[in-house]
Amino acid sequence: MSLPSTYADRNCSLARALEVVGERWTLLVIRDAFFGVRRFGDFATQLGLPRAVLTNRLKLLVREGVLARDDDGAGNVEYRLTTKGVELWPIVRALMNWGDAYYSPSGARRSLRHDADGGPLDHEGRCRECGGVVPVTHTRIEPGPGFEPAAGTPDAVSRAINTPRLLLEPITTKPPTTE
Numbered sequence: 001m002s003l004p005s006t007y008a009d010r011n012c013s014l015a016r017a018l019e020v021v022g023e024r025w026t027l028l029v030i031r032d033a034f035f036g037v038r039r040f041g042d043f044a045t046q047l048g049l050p051r052a053v054l055t056n057r058l059k060l061l062v063r064e065g066v067l068a069r070d071d072d073g074a075g076n077v078e079y080r081l082t083t084k085g086v087e088l089w090p091i092v093r094a095l096m097n098w099g100d101a102y103y104s105p106s107g108a109r110r111s112l113r114h115d116a117d118g119g120p121l122d123h124e125g126r127c128r129e130c131g132g133v134v135p136v137t138h139t140r141i142e143p144g145p146g147f148e149p150a151a152g153t154p155d156a157v158s159r160a161i162n163t164p165r166l167l168l169e170p171i172t173t174k175p176p177t178t179e
C-alpha cells in the first residue's frame, strides 16, 4: 500500500481511509467480522473468495490494527475486530442502508434491532422504541423483508448469520483452522 500520491489525495483522509478499507473484499471481511465470523475457513466459505486474496486482506487489516489475530498457541487462530475496527460500524451500516434504499425494492435485506427491547433502529442507530443510541454489542441483526434465502442448503456459517443474533457474537461452528 502506497501513500496517496496526488496533491488532492494528500490532504484527504477519505483517500487515506480507502487505502485500508476501499477494496470490495476488505469491507466484506469487515462486515462478516461484525456478523461474528472469526476463522479463516469461515471467511473463505462465507465470501467465496480466493484464499490468497483472503490471506492478503486479513494481513492488511491486522497490520492496520482493524483486526486482531488471536493465536492460542494450540493452532486455534481467530480474527476479531479491534476498537478501531468496531468504529467502522457506522460506515458499514450506512452502506447497507444505502444499498437497501436503492437496490432492494422489497425492503431491508437485514434489519437491526435493539436487543433489550426489540425496537428497530433508525439509520443513525437510534432505537425507535426507547430512543437511545444502541451500542454495537447491543445490536441484533436479523433477516429483513427484502431478505432472499439462497437456494439449497446453506452452510453452517450462513445459517448462523441468517438467524437473529447480536453483532460481534462469535460464530463457532467448525473445528478451528490454523491459517
Ligand SMILES: [Zn+2]
Binding pocket: 114, 116, 117, 118, 119, 127, 128, 129, 130, 131, 132
Ligand atoms: Zn431500545
